[in-house]
Amino acid sequence: MLPASLLQAAADTYGTPLYTYDLAELDAALGRVRAAFGDARVYYAMKANPNLTLLRHLHARGVGFDCVSLGEVSRAEHVGARGEHIVINGPAKSAGEYEAGARLGATFIVDREEEVALLPAGARALVRVNPALAISTHDHLATGSTASKFGVTLEQAPRVLQALRDAGHMALGLHVHIGSAIRDAQDFTAAYARLEALRPHTGPLAVLDAGGGWGLGADLPGIAREARKAADVFGAELWVEPGRYLMALSGTLLTRVIGTKRTGRNFCLVDAGMTELIRPMMYGAEHPVTPLWDRAGAAGETWDVAGPACESGDILARNQPLADPQRGDLIAVGEAGAYGASMSSPYLTRSRPAEALWDGQAWQLIRRRESPQDLWAAEE
Numbered sequence: 001m002l003p004a005s006l007l008q009a010a011a012d013t014y015g016t017p018l019y020t021y022d023l024a025e026l027d028a029a030l031g032r033v034r035a036a037f038g039d040a041r042v043y044y045a046m047k048a049n050p051n052l053t054l055l056r057h058l059h060a061r062g063v064g065f066d067c068v069s070l071g072e073v074s075r076a077e078h079v080g081a082r083g084e085h086i087v088i089n090g091p092a093k094s095a096g097e098y099e100a101g102a103r104l105g106a107t108f109i110v111d112r113e114e115e116v117a118l119l120p121a122g123a124r125a126l127v128r129v130n131p132a133l134a135i136s137t138h139d140h141l142a143t144g145s146t147a148s149k150f151g152v153t154l155e156q157a158p159r160v161l162q163a164l165r166d167a168g169h170m171a172l173g174l175h176v177h178i179g180s181a182i183r184d185a186q187d188f189t190a191a192y193a194r195l196e197a198l199r200p201h202t203g204p205l206a207v208l209d210a211g212g213g214w215g216l217g218a219d220l221p222g223i224a225r226e227a228r229k230a231a232d233v234f235g236a237e238l239w240v241e242p243g244r245y246l247m248a249l250s251g252t253l254l255t256r257v258i259g260t261k262r263t264g265r266n267f268c269l270v271d272a273g274m275t276e277l278i279r280p281m282m283y284g285a286e287h288p289v290t291p292l293w294d295r296a297g298a299a300g301e302t303w304d305v306a307g308p309a310c311e312s313g314d315i316l317a318r319n320q321p322l323a324d325p326q327r328g329d330l331i332a333v334g335e336a337g338a339y340g341a342s343m344s345s346p347y348l349t350r351s352r353p354a355e356a357l358w359d360g361q362a363w364q365l366i367r368r369r370e371s372p373q374d375l376w377a378a379e380e
């Protein structure tokens with residue numbers, strides 16, 4: 001995390017709630033990915049954070065984009081990505097996504113057999129395989145289990161590759177993405193092993209896309225070794241699609257204490273909540289909470305950090321050892337660079353937060369705070 005004085009300055013300049021990013025952390029994460037995965041192609045899953053400034057930064061470093069909506073494809077195009085720098089994922093792609101992908105020469109990740117007939121003529125395509133495993137993550141984040149809607153079965157995969165060829169598309173290879181925030185690296189090993197077993201039925205392939213899903217503390221070199229081994233089985237080039245791993249650590253959500261109340265539990269009420277960071281409520285995610293003040297508090301006293309929304313689930317973190325929080329104090333919520341701002345919502349006609357980037361020299365506003373007028377503009 002950046003020094004408290006720098007975060008204080010950003011909050012004073014831009015107000016709170018505020019998403020802050022540290023460019024050096026992003027570069028460090030990209031460096032770790034490149035060190036582990038060597039010459040694999042990196043497609044950043046921009047759902048994690050689609051801010052244009054961050055996308056431009058990654059694009060300038062040769063990173064491609066994994067897109068899952070027309071909006072995301074439009075962002076990729078807007079920052080200059082084309083052709084081999086764009087993959088389009090999704091279980092239910094729209095006509096607009098096929099059209100934009102065709103125009104830009106993107107690669108489509110085919111998610112079901114029926115999609116072969118929907119692809120634009122001569123499309124570049126990979127077939128997403130669901131290895132049907134138990135995945136060590138929150139149920140909502142598992143995509144490689146039988147209960148998940150994603151991908152074709154192991155049995156269907158060779159047939160879908162052949163159907164692509166028969167239809168005149170470029171059947172580049174296979175894709176697998178088993179989930180997000182995966183705790184046990186063995187899940188990747190197991191998934192790749194199931195793919196490798198398809199080799200006799202598929203023949204050699206040009207590409208194996210090993211997806212993303214790496215938790216923040218993941219053994220990247222270990223996962224990379226396994227992914228590379230699977231790609232080698234097919235004689236394929238390796239692609240990866242990290243989201244969280246690239247972006248999470250670079251981001252910190254700054255929120256100010258509005259006040260406190262003691263009602264059997266101790267509540268520290270802050271100006272950010274489920275509308276700014278929904279992960280605690282949606283996945284039970286635990287984000288590190290750091291008080292940016294220096295004051296003695298009652299020993300052993302803990303606080304639930306709660307947001308302003310009219311919902312009981314609007315709790316950012318429970319049982320935090322805050323020292324006598326006071327109105328105006330700043331709290332830093334860490335690991336918030338991925339799926340933080342991108343999942344923030346205008347529920348309750350709350351303006352989505354501003355975003356600021358520390359480039360090592362200065363703060364730069366990379367998204368202004370929305371105004372109420374922004375929120376109702378489409379209704380007038």
Ligand code: LLP
Pocket residue numbers: 045048066089141177179180181211212213214241242243244245279283338339343
């Ligand atoms: N590739 C595909 C096809 C994906 O669906 C995803 C994420 C990724 C790559 C990137 O996964 P990552 O490396 O970020 O784990 N909103 C949730 C995360 C949902 C991820 C959905 N797909 C959260 O806040 O944890």
